[in-house]
Amino acid sequence: MTMTELAEDELRRLRELATGIAIAAGDLILDVIAESGRASLRRGAHTKSSRTDLATEADRRSEALIRDAIGAARPDDAILGEEGGHVDGPSGFTWVVDPLDGTTNFVYGFPAWSVSIALTDASGAAVVGVVRDPERRETFSAMRGLGAEVDGHPLRIAPAAPLAESLVGTGFGYAPERRAAQAALLPAVLPAVRDIRRAGSAALDLCWLAAARLDAFYEAGLSPWDSAAGLLVAEEAGCASATIGGLADGAEALVVAAPERLDELVALLSQAAAGR
Numbered sequence: 001m002t003m004t005e006l007a008e009d010e011l012r013r014l015r016e017l018a019t020g021i022a023i024a025a026g027d028l029i030l031d032v033i034a035e036s037g038r039a040s041l042r043r044g045a046h047t048k049s050s051r052t053d054l055a056t057e058a059d060r061r062s063e064a065l066i067r068d069a070i071g072a073a074r075p076d077d078a079i080l081g082e083e084g085g086h087v088d089g090p091s092g093f094t095w096v097v098d099p100l101d102g103t104t105n106f107v108y109g110f111p112a113w114s115v116s117i118a119l120t121d122a123s124g125a126a127v128v129g130v131v132r133d134p135e136r137r138e139t140f141s142a143m144r145g146l147g148a149e150v151d152g153h154p155l156r157i158a159p160a161a162p163l164a165e166s167l168v169g170t171g172f173g174y175a176p177e178r179r180a181a182q183a184a185l186l187p188a189v190l191p192a193v194r195d196i197r198r199a200g201s202a203a204l205d206l207c208w209l210a211a212a213r214l215d216a217f218y219e220a221g222l223s224p225w226d227s228a229a230g231l232l233v234a235e236e237a238g239c240a241s242a243t244i245g246g247l248a249d250g251a252e253a254l255v256v257a258a259p260e261r262l263d264e265l266v267a268l269l270s271q272a273a274a275g276r
Contacts, residue, residue, distance in 0.1 A: 129229030206230030
């Protein structure tokens with residue numbers, strides 16, 4: 001089933017479901033902090049793809065809660081999660097889940113981590129997206145074609161600023177080679193913009209773009225669960241997006257900005273990569 005077959009009231013019910021689950025998962029993670037303490041969380045973290053790619057008991061418990069809740073409410077839907085792989089379902093819909101985006105931040109007590117839940121249709125397009133920021137108790141959400149909001153307040157991106165006056169968010173991958181390639185872009189990109197921010201949760205970066213806290217965003221090598229919900233929020237708040245290659249060892253990069261600035265940012269990044 002595709003979005004064109006979903007009525008507005010059904011989209012709203014799906015957003016309400018995702019919102020309730022994301023808030024519950026965020027509350028669970030806050031409870032884990034209270035139960036375990038930061039020092040214990042840091043000791044208990046283990047590495048995945050590299051020494052910079054961490055997972056914790058909070059990631060696993062959050063994803064279990066999300067999977068159980070989705071399975072109970074929508075047993076025919078598929079689920080794609082960062083920690084638990086893929087669960088098939090016959091409905092044509094897939095829930096794309098990051099149970100804790102920004103695990104390194106979480107482990108260190110740096111307050112930029114989130115729970116991200118998106119629902120995609122049979123075409124692969126996100127139709128509902130929810131990102132919960134438990135530290136700030138903010139919930140960003142969007143429905144395809146029906147706008148974006150934070151805690152019931154409509155979101156709209158900032159008026160397009162010149163690139164030289166734009167605050168740009170980005171992120172770095174986990175593999176050392178990819179991190180080096182991404183860092184090598186900065187000598188060309190940084191002088192061309194107002195400044196760069198690297199907060200450590202792509203889902204939040206995209207929502208902050210929607211909330212006019214950033215002017216643009218780019219990152220290479222994101223997984224679907226990193227960006228599915230946040231990108232829908234950003235697009236429904238007025239952003240345009242593109243994917244480009246060449247920024248980091250064959251990985252596609254997501255570039256998001258006001259429509260008037262997207263091509264200019266893509267050109268800057270492409271030129272930076274060519275001159276690296």
